[in-house]
Amino acid sequence: MASPDDLKFQEFEEATDLLLADPGASTLSMSGSSSTAPAGATGDIKLDMSDDEGQEESSELLRGEKQTSGFWTFEYYQSFFNVDTMQVLDRVKGSVMPLPGRNFIKHTLQSSPDLYGPFWICVTLVFSLAISGNLSTFLNSLGSPHYHYRPQFHRVTIAAVVIFLYAWLVPLGIWGFLTWRQREERQQSGYSFLETVCLYGYSLFIYIPTSVLWILPFEWLQWLLILVAMVISGSVLVLTFWPVVRDDTKVTAYATVATIVVLHALLSIGCKMYFFQTATLTQVTTLAPNHTAAILPSKTH
Amino acid sequence: EKMAEVDELSKPMFAGLSDVSISGDIPVEGEINVPVGTPSHDDEYSTLDEPVKDTILRDLKAVGKKFVHVMYPKKSSTLLRDWDLWGPLLLCVTLALMLQGGSVDSKEDGGPQFAEVFVIIWFGSVIITLNSKLLGGTISFFQSLCVLGYCIMPLTVAMIVCRLVLLGGSGTVSFIVRLIVVTASFSWSTFASTAFLADSQPSNRKALVVYPVFLFYFVIGWMILTFSPSA
Numbered sequence A: 001m002a003s004p005d006d007l008k009f010q011e012f013e014e015a016t017d018l019l020l021a022d023p024g025a026s027t028l029s030m031s032g033s034s035s036t037a038p039a040g041a042t043g044d045i046k047l048d049m050s051d052d053e054g055q056e057e058s059s060e061l062l063r064g065e066k067q068t069s070g071f072w073t074f075e076y077y078q079s080f081f082n083v084d085t086m087q088v089l090d091r092v093k094g095s096v097m098p099l100p101g102r103n104f105i106k107h108t109l110q111s112s113p114d115l116y117g118p119f120w121i122c123v124t125l126v127f128s129l130a131i132s133g134n135l136s137t138f139l140n141s142l143g144s145p146h147y148h149y150r151p152q153f154h155r156v157t158i159a160a161v162v163i164f165l166y167a168w169l170v171p172l173g174i175w176g177f178l179t180w181r182q183r184e185e186r187q188q189s190g191y192s193f194l195e196t197v198c199l200y201g202y203s204l205f206i207y208i209p210t211s212v213l214w215i216l217p218f219e220w221l222q223w224l225l226i227l228v229a230m231v232i233s234g235s236v237l238v239l240t241f242w243p244v245v246r247d248d249t250k251v252t253a254y255a256t257v258a259t260i261v262v263l264h265a266l267l268s269i270g271c272k273m274y275f276f277q278t279a280t281l282t283q284v285t286t287l288a289p290n291h292t293a294a295i296l297p298s299k300t301h
Numbered sequence B: 001e002k003m004a005e006v007d008e009l010s011k012p013m014f015a016g017l018s019d020v021s022i023s024g025d026i027p028v029e030g031e032i033n034v035p036v037g038t039p040s041h042d043d044e045y046s047t048l049d050e051p052v053k054d055t056i057l058r059d060l061k062a063v064g065k066k067f068v069h070v071m072y073p074k075k076s077s078t079l080l081r082d083w084d085l086w087g088p089l090l091l092c093v094t095l096a097l098m099l100q101g102g103s104v105d106s107k108e109d110g111g112p113q114f115a116e117v118f119v120i121i122w123f124g125s126v127i128i129t130l131n132s133k134l135l136g137g138t139i140s141f142f143q144s145l146c147v148l149g150y151c152i153m154p155l156t157v158a159m160i161v162c163r164l165v166l167l168g169g170s171g172t173v174s175f176i177v178r179l180i181v182v183t184a185s186f187s188w189s190t191f192a193s194t195a196f197l198a199d200s201q202p203s204n205r206k207a208l209v210v211y212p213v214f215l216f217y218f219v220i221g222w223m224i225l226t227f228s229p230s231a
Helices: A002-021 A052-062 A074-081 A085-096 A104-109 A116-140 A154-185 A193-213 A219-245 A250-275 A279-287 A292-300 B002-019 B039-045 B052-071 B077-081 B086-098 B114-134 B141-150 B153-167 B172-200 B203-225
Strands: none
Touching: A074 B114, A085 A104, A085 A116, A085 A193, A085 A219, A085 B203, A104 A193, A104 A219, A116 A154, A116 A193, A116 A250, A116 B114, A116 B203, A154 A193, A154 A219, A154 A250, A193 A219, A193 A250, A219 A250, B052 B086, B052 B141, B052 B153, B086 B114, B086 B141, B086 B153, B114 B141, B114 B203, B141 B172, B153 B172, B153 B203, B172 B203
């Protein structure tokens, strides 16, 4: 079923790279590759695929294209979920361990983005933010006699809107901007929209354990966690975007990188401040739900 | 290419056949069965004429049989074949109704509204089903919805138990009891549904399908556990 397709996919990725490097090399593959001169025997072997779509896909891969079906077919979307458990785990690992020189898109994704990771990481992050925030509010107010536990379910809706907007609009903006600059300056090819979305989705993974750790009621720990998460996640983003941006004018390059980092910082700080409010704020809201509630947060933060 | 070669070779061979004229009747071999509707046959398969009580009882029996299957989950293809969505609807409405009547000021800071529970359960089931299909699963759309919906049953039972426990008081002991009950039933739900769903996935993607199911029942379990009655 799906597994022969997977092997085909990856096999052809490597084959294309090798062929580009050395066009005269002899290839030993199961399909009839037309661009090489094999020893005659492998030339006419038919692809033993269960459907014709596999044939089309692999021959188009050699030409560097990925999708053959239109966007109204189911197979089009299936191509974005063409990942195994191990691949997803590797990508998650790659997003929390940024090494200099390791471009997330080229190295970890190997230019085959998927939508499984970004989508489920965002969903998990939404619920982990809402649930952890609820828990932290509860734990902070345990001593107070006026406190009556509230599930605060509306936070799920707010978290969902914020996270999903960030995960889709920011990559759209960055990709649009980079593509426009690339056309203007005629530079090397940038990243496709899906690769950018995939990158941003995986970069949000670090916030899941961070949001759980934010339950611990130490202010210094919470800010330290924000810093650590920002550094890791931000450097994944910067390391990936830097090669594309550095050929541009200095101002644009630094401005782009700075914007990426600032937006990321705003997201994490905003989430922390909204979902993980300190004890004094909730006490005030239960006692005097009017204007004093607005003044006190500025004092405590 | 091989196929093309064969075609090339065969063309001149069969080309001559076009000169053959077909005259008269050529006896057609094989049998053509035209089903002649006998009245007795129709009565057996048609359910239009039976009393309403029979129809309802038959559907209820089917729903009940599936509930039993969820209680003792073992792989059975008949359960998947005869899917229905009555059970999930019943469970969803029951759960959503029981999650109401929470804290008094339920507009803000309260528990989930009826619509929110409904949306989470149905939308969540649809998304998990789509996810499973996109990853290459062989289970059909409605079969998967059916399984996910029926496996909410342990959580609904836990909700009933929690409300009963809350009648006795909402201290730490009742919280611990509720925590144990909800954890047990959420694990049961996840286990029961993966017993049906995981088999339809290739082995290298099973975890990718099981994780969203786990998350789904975890969120529902969370909604049940955090239900706090009005002060």
